[in-house]
Amino acid sequence: xxxxxxxxxxxxxxxxxxxxxxxxxxxxxxxxxxxxxxxxxxxxxxxxxxxxxxxxxxxxxxxxxxxxxxxxxxxxxxxxxxxxxxxxxxxxxxxxxxxxxxxxxxxxxxxxxxxxxxxxxxxxxxxxxxxxxxxxxxxxxxxxxxxxxxxxxxxxxxxxxxxxxxxxxxxxxxxxxxxxxxxxxxxxxxxxxxxxxxxxxxxxxxxxxxxxxxxxxxxxxxxxxxxxxxxxxxxxxxxxxxxxxxxxxxxxxxxxxxxxxxxxxxxxxxxxxxxxxxxxxxxxxxxxxxxxxxxxxxxxxxxxxxxxxxxxxxxxxxxxxxxxxxxxxxxxxxxxxxxxxxxxxxxxxxxxxxxxxxxxxxxxxxxxxxxxxxxxxxxxxxxxxxxxxxxxxxxxxxxxxxxxxxxxxxxxxxxxxxxxxxxxxxxxxxxxxxxxxxxxxxxxxxxx
Amino acid sequence: xxxxxxxxxxxxxxxxxxxxxxxxxxxxxxxxxxxxxxxxxxxxxxxxxxxxxxxxxxxxxxxxxxxxxxxxxxxxxxxxxxxxxxxxxxxxxxxxxxxxxxxxxxxxxxxxxxxxxxxxxxxxxxxxxxxxxxxxxxxxxxxxxxxxxxxxxxxxxxxxxxxxxxxxxxxxxxxxxxxxxxxxxxxxxxxxxxxxxxxxxxxxxxxxxxxxxxxxxxxxxxxxxxxxxxxxxxxxxxxxxxxxxxxxxxxxxxxxxxxxxxxxxxxxxxxxxxxxxxxxxxxxxxxxxxxxxxxxxxxxxxxxxxxxxxxxxxxxxxxxxx
Numbered sequence: 001x002x003x004x005x006x007x008x009x010x011x012x013x014x015x016x017x018x019x020x021x022x023x024x025x026x027x028x029x030x031x032x033x034x035x036x037x038x039x040x041x042x043x044x045x046x047x048x049x050x051x052x053x054x055x056x057x058x059x060x061x062x063x064x065x066x067x068x069x070x071x072x073x074x075x076x077x078x079x080x081x082x083x084x085x086x087x088x089x090x091x092x093x094x095x096x097x098x099x100x101x102x103x104x105x106x107x108x109x110x111x112x113x114x115x116x117x118x119x120x121x122x123x124x125x126x127x128x129x130x131x132x133x134x135x136x137x138x139x140x141x142x143x144x145x146x147x148x149x150x151x152x153x154x155x156x157x158x159x160x161x162x163x164x165x166x167x168x169x170x171x172x173x174x175x176x177x178x179x180x181x182x183x184x185x186x187x188x189x190x191x192x193x194x195x196x197x198x199x200x201x202x203x204x205x206x207x208x209x210x211x212x213x214x215x216x217x218x219x220x221x222x223x224x225x226x227x228x229x230x231x232x233x234x235x236x237x238x239x240x241x242x243x244x245x246x247x248x249x250x251x252x253x254x255x256x257x258x259x260x261x262x263x264x265x266x267x268x269x270x271x272x273x274x275x276x277x278x279x280x281x282x283x284x285x286x287x288x289x290x291x292x293x294x295x296x297x298x299x300x301x302x303x304x305x306x307x308x309x310x311x312x313x314x315x316x317x318x319x320x321x322x323x324x325x326x327x328x329x330x331x332x333x334x335x336x337x338x339x340x341x342x343x344x345x346x347x348x349x350x351x352x353x354x355x356x357x358x359x360x361x362x363x364x365x366x367x368x369x370x371x372x373x374x375x376x377x378x379x380x381x382x383x384x385x386x387x388x389x390x391x392x393x394x395x396x397x398x399x400x401x402x403x404x405x406x407x408x409x410x411x412x413x414x415x416x417x418x419x420x421x422x423x424x425x426x427x428x429x430x431x432x433x434x435x436x437x438x439x440x441x442x443x444x445x446x447x448x
Numbered sequence: 449x450x451x452x453x454x455x456x457x458x459x460x461x462x463x464x465x466x467x468x469x470x471x472x473x474x475x476x477x478x479x480x481x482x483x484x485x486x487x488x489x490x491x492x493x494x495x496x497x498x499x500x501x502x503x504x505x506x507x508x509x510x511x512x513x514x515x516x517x518x519x520x521x522x523x524x525x526x527x528x529x530x531x532x533x534x535x536x537x538x539x540x541x542x543x544x545x546x547x548x549x550x551x552x553x554x555x556x557x558x559x560x561x562x563x564x565x566x567x568x569x570x571x572x573x574x575x576x577x578x579x580x581x582x583x584x585x586x587x588x589x590x591x592x593x594x595x596x597x598x599x600x601x602x603x604x605x606x607x608x609x610x611x612x613x614x615x616x617x618x619x620x621x622x623x624x625x626x627x628x629x630x631x632x633x634x635x636x637x638x639x640x641x642x643x644x645x646x647x648x649x650x651x652x653x654x655x656x657x658x659x660x661x662x663x664x665x666x667x668x669x670x671x672x673x674x675x676x677x678x679x680x681x682x683x684x685x686x687x688x689x690x691x692x693x694x695x696x697x698x699x700x701x702x703x704x705x706x707x708x709x710x711x712x713x714x715x716x717x718x719x720x721x722x723x724x725x726x727x728x729x730x731x732x733x734x735x736x737x738x739x740x741x742x743x744x745x746x747x748x749x750x751x752x753x754x755x756x757x758x759x760x761x762x763x764x765x766x767x768x769x770x
Binding site for chain 1: 605608624626627628630631634714715737
C-alpha cells in the first residue's frame, strides 16, 4: 500500500518511478508497464524482490560505475533491489552452466558472442523486447541479430558491440617508413618484421581467452578464403585458404610478433601496449581510452602522453576479403528465474534510449550500439579523431560458424577454441597442413 | 519367591520376606536403549554416513551417471553407454591431458619428496630460530592456492616476468624465456609451483616421523662407525618408510586431481599443452556445457588413483606386518 510518506519520499528521488516507467512507456510500452504507470506506484510483483544481473568486468571501469548508478535508480523506481555483479568474462560460461544446471542463480546474465544458441533451453523468449528495441532504435546489426535469434525466437536482448580494431603507435610506424597502417596481411608482416627488429613487436594473443584471440583468428581464416563450415553446416575448414592463413600466421608470429602472446589473455595486450612493449595490437578501444584517462602517467618514450601517438586501423585484407569479428553483447533472462517479468521490464528500461544513451556516452566509443541508430549519436561529433573509426566499425562482421548458419555447434567450437588453437599450433611450429587437419578432425566431431 | 529366614518350617516365629529375583530385575526400555552398543554406534555414525552420502556418494554416483549420458547444459540427455569414454579416448587433447597428468604427478611428487625430506632432516637439527623457520616453512601451504598461483603467474608473465628481468640483468639470458607461452616450459613451471606449494606438507609430516625415531639408534650407529649417509639409509629411512608412504599416497591423490594451479597459471594453454584431466574435464563439462563428456573425462582419474592407492596401501600393510 502506498502511504503519503512513501509518496513523498519517492517524489524526492532523483529519478521517480514515474520517470523510470515513462522512459519505458514512451518507447512503446507494453500494457503492463502502462498499467504500472497509471497506478503511479511500483508494481506489486516487484516489491521486496531482488533482481540479480551478472555481467563481465568492463574494460572501461566507468561503464560498470554507470550501471551501478542506474541500478540504484532502477531499485528506487521499481521497488525491487537491482544488483549488478561483475565477474571475469572468461568465467561467465562456467557461471551460466552452473546456474542452469542447478536451476538457481542470477535473473539476467550477459551473453557474449553467439552464446544464446548454446544456452537456448535456459533462456526466456524476449522476441517482444527485441521487436520494441527495433521499433525504437532501428534494425539490428547482422551479428547482433544472428547471435540471439534461435529457431525464429529471440533469446536475448542485444545490448552493445565491442568493435575490434588495431591500435598502433604512429611514431614507431613513421620511424620505419610506413606512412599508413598496412592494408594487407603481407604488408603487415613486412612492417611488423621491421618493427620487431627495432624492439617494438606486434602483440597478439593466441591464448584461450574470450575476445581478442577469436577476434583475430576467425577473420584471418575468412580473409584467406577459409571457412568453418559449408552453408549447410558441414565441416569445411580443410581448404587451401585455411592452410594459407595458417602459413601466414606461422611466419608472421616468428617475424613480427611478441611470442609471449601464446599465453596472453584479453588484458595482457592492453598492459603491454601501455607499457610501451608492443607497437600494435588488435583490441577494443580500451587501450586508447585508458591512455587518455591516464595521460598524466602513461607516457611515450619522449615523455609525451602516449595517447597522442595512438591511432586505430581496421584489420588488413587477405586474398578473399577484409572481414572482421566484432563481439556482440546481449542480456538473457534466465528461465529458472522467479522474477522474469520484472527482469524484462528492467531490461526494457536499461536498453531504452535514455539509459543506454548515458551508458553509451560513458563508454566513449568502446561499446557501440546494436543498431545503426547509435552511429548518429552526438558523441561521434565530439569524440577524438582516432576514435571515429569505431562509429561504423561493426558493419563488416561475420559470425562464428560461417559459412553455415549460427548454431549451438558454432558456440561449442568457439568454446573449445579450436580455430584459435589451429593458429596457435601453426605459430608454435606445427606444419600448416597438419594444424588444419587437426582442426578439421575436431570440428567434424561437432559438425559432422 | 518367598523364603523362610528364621524358624523351622511352619514355626510361628518364622518370617517370610520377598527378595528380588535376579531374573525379574529387568532394566527399563530407555536404559536398554541407551546401553545398547549397537544402537549407540549407529547413532554416532549416522551424521557421518549422512554427510558422506550427501557430499561424497551422491555427487560421485551423479558423476558416473552423467558420464553415461549425453547431458549438456539445459538438455536432460539420454543414456549413451560408454560412448563418452570412447570419444574421450579418441580425442587428441584428452590424450595430451592424460599424459600430462601422469608427467605432472610423477615429477611433482618426486621433487616434493626429495626436497621435503631434505628440509625435514635440516629442521630436525637444533639451531637458533628453529621454531620460526618451521612456522615460515608452512607459509606456502597456508596461503590459498589461487592467490599464490597468481603471484607465480606474475613472476612468469610473458611480458613483465620478474624472473626474466633478473636473469637478463645478471647476464644469464639474452632473450626472454617463454615460461608460460611454450608448452614444455609451461608444464615445468606448473611442476615448480606445485612443488613449492606441496613441499611443506611432506616436510612437516616427515619431520613428525623423524621425531619418533629414538636418538639412541643414531648414537649406536655412530658408535659402530656409520657415517651420515649410512645412518640415514640403514636407520632413519627404514623407520620413516611407513610415514613416507602415507604422505606420498596423499600427495599423489592431490596432485593427480589438481585443478586450481593449472587453471590459474596456464588455463591449460598454450594450445591445450598443459591441460590436466581435471582442467580439461572442466573445459569440456562446465565451460563448453557438455556435462556428460566432461564427467567421462574426469572419471578416467578414478581407476588410476584406485590402483595407485591399492598398491601402496598393500605395500604399507606388508611393511607393518614385517
